[in-house]
Amino acid sequence: MLRIECPCCGPRDHDEFRYGGDASVTRPAYDDPDFEAWYRYVFVRENPAGLHREYWQHVVGCRQWLVVERDTRSHTIASIRFARETRA
Amino acid sequence: MHGYSAFSILRNGLTGQRHWRRAWRSPDPKSAYDVVIVGGGGHGLATAFYLAENHGVRNVAVLEKGYIGGGNVGRNTTIVRSNYRLDGNTQFYEFSMKLWEGLSRALNFNVMFSQRGFLLIANSPGELDTFGYRANVMKLNGIDAELLDREEVRRMVPYLNFSEKALYPVHGALLQGRAGTARHDAVAWGYARAADAYGVDIIQGCEVTGFVRQGERIVGVETTRGRIGAGKVGLAVAGHTSVLAQKAGLELPIESHILQAFVTEPIKPLVHHVVAYGADHFYVSQSDKGGLVFGGGLDGYNSYAQRGNLGVVREVAEASIAMMPCISRLRILRHWGGVMDMTPDGSPIICPTPIDGLYLNGGWCYGGFKATPASGWCFAHMLAKGEVHPLTAAYRLDRFRTGRTIDEAGAGPFTWLQ
Numbered sequence: 001m002l003r004i005e006c007p008c009c010g011p012r013d014h015d016e017f018r019y020g021g022d023a024s025v026t027r028p029a030y031d032d033p034d035f036e037a038w039y040r041y042v043f044v045r046e047n048p049a050g051l052h053r054e055y056w057q058h059v060v061g062c063r064q065w066l067v068v069e070r071d072t073r074s075h076t077i078a079s080i081r082f083a084r085e086t087r088a
Numbered sequence: 089m090h091g092y093s094a095f096s097i098l099r100n101g102l103t104g105q106r107h108w109r110r111a112w113r114s115p116d117p118k119s120a121y122d123v124v125i126v127g128g129g130g131h132g133l134a135t136a137f138y139l140a141e142n143h144g145v146r147n148v149a150v151l152e153k154g155y156i157g158g159g160n161v162g163r164n165t166t167i168v169r170s171n172y173r174l175d176g177n178t179q180f181y182e183f184s185m186k187l188w189e190g191l192s193r194a195l196n197f198n199v200m201f202s203q204r205g206f207l208l209i210a211n212s213p214g215e216l217d218t219f220g221y222r223a224n225v226m227k228l229n230g231i232d233a234e235l236l237d238r239e240e241v242r243r244m245v246p247y248l249n250f251s252e253k254a255l256y257p258v259h260g261a262l263l264q265g266r267a268g269t270a271r272h273d274a275v276a277w278g279y280a281r282a283a284d285a286y287g288v289d290i291i292q293g294c295e296v297t298g299f300v301r302q303g304e305r306i307v308g309v310e311t312t313r314g315r316i317g318a319g320k321v322g323l324a325v326a327g328h329t330s331v332l333a334q335k336a337g338l339e340l341p342i343e344s345h346i347l348q349a350f351v352t353e354p355i356k357p358l359v360h361h362v363v364a365y366g367a368d369h370f371y372v373s374q375s376d377k378g379g380l381v382f383g384g385g386l387d388g389y390n391s392y393a394q395r396g397n398l399g400v401v402r403e404v405a406e407a408s409i410a411m412m413p414c415i416s417r418l419r420i421l422r423h424w425g426g427v428m429d430m431t432p433d434g435s436p437i438i439c440p441t442p443i444d445g446l447y448l449n450g451g452w453c454y455g456g457f458k459a460t461p462a463s464g465w466c467f468a469h470m471l472a473k474g475e476v477h478p479l480t481a482a483y484r485l486d487r488f489r490t491g492r493t494i495d496e497a498g499a500g501p502f503t504w505l506q
Contacts, residue, residue: 001397001398001399002389002397002428013399014397014399015391015399016121019388019389019504020398021343021502022343022390022504023100024358035489039488039489042432042488042501043341043432043488043501044339044340044341044343045330045341045343045503046334046339047328047330047331047332047340047342047343047344048330049331049344049392051326052390054390056390070389072390072391072392072393073393074342074393075393
């Protein structure tokens with residue numbers, strides 16, 4: 001069981017959260033005609049054995065989307081931030 | 089090869105079991121091979137066997153970082169079936185089923201293939217309709233399929249929850265009578281032994297750390313046991329495809345996820361078929377030792393940990409007793425996890441890569457074990473002849489660019505929902 005330290009609600013079990021996948025991919029602009037950019041956004045994933053930036057939503061808590069940095073080999077969590085704060 | 093037979097069992101029995109020979113050698117790696125297969129799981133070993141058996145390519149090495157049978161080939165729930173709906177899958181998995189039916193004889197190794205029947209329970213009238221559609225697809229492809237109503241299901245598997253108040257009511261089922269289970273370790277050992285007998289070098293404890301290039305072409309691999317040259321390199325590394333592909337500079341539409349499996353304490357014969365239902369993901373069979381072997385869904389987040397989380401243990405246990413209340417007091421003896429290559433459409437990739445000399449067999453999601461013979465057969469064809477086998481023509485890497493995905497679950501491009 002992962003324990004995710006929600007910045008709003010404190011430490012919670014991961015099954016209070018919904019997984020949202022790789023947070024390192026960037027969605028192209030709606031009017032971006034570049035096929036390759038869309039292909040990479042939808043399908044291609046780095047899938048690292050190591051630190052992975054990923055989205056989690058605290059669905060049964062504050063409903064905030066978080067970006068969690070987690071090691072996929074040990075599940076050690078390195079950092080947790082609100083997703084809205086990580087937007088460029 | 090020293091053959092296994094009733095006579096050899098008798099002779100060795102009478103001489104105190106002291107004269108059995110090792111099933112395969114443990115050679116040191118040579119400096120180069122015609123084909124190097126990375127990954128000594130079921131698929132890699134089957135590929136090596138069919139390279140030798142079908143194509144006469146015997147100068148082959150299989151490199152395994154751990155030991156034979158220690159990866160996903162020894163971690164699955166041993167189910168073999170070919171009840172797929174979508175073109176590409178239907179024909180490929182049925183070809184695999186046909187190979188399963190002759191596998192023990194082909195390998196001279198009893199893989200304990202048991203065609204006990206696979207029952208997929210429908211929990212709503214709508215689901216039963218889709219099973220009717222699937223049964224028709226199967227029959228049109230020459231595959232046995234039978235649609236059962238509620239009473240027929242009750243006669244076959246009376247221990248399911250047929251109560252009016254059941255959380256998952258039984259409306260019928262899709263039965264494939266030829267489907268069943270096989271002893272998964274025996275599949276690994278049988279292929280290893282049969283490939284070794286053709287002169288294939290199986291090298292355990294040998295991890296690939298990089299690729300050797302000559303210009304654009306890959307001409308070998310760097311390993312923990314030195315550099316090994318290769319005419320062609322085939323990747324068959326289950327959950328670690330992304331890791332190996334990155335070393336070659338290849339980006340893939342794959343994510344690694346954990347799938348857990350469970351076995352209970354042994355009980356007297358109860359479950360005579362493989363029974364599954366999809367309303368909550370659950371599938372169960374009974375092993376020859378009497379333990380119920382079952383599994384459910386993925387842990388739900390990227391992982392290379394080879395162990396699972398307890399939340400899923402609870403979910404799968406709930407799913408099991410919702411369908412089979414009679415097992416509620418059974419104890420789970422063991423549970424374990426395997427790393428799955430999950431693709432965005434839930435279907436595998438068997439394909440040459442854009443890199444010269446490198447061929448890919450991966451992305452097996454949940455479907456790897458049952459595919460083992462056909463996967464090896466078709467991958468060997470590709471490695472020997474340099475062309476795609478017609479049965480795997482749909483499993484191209486570029487299908488995600490061209491929109492020809494094979495999304496059996498209809499889940500969209502999310503690997504953890506497949």
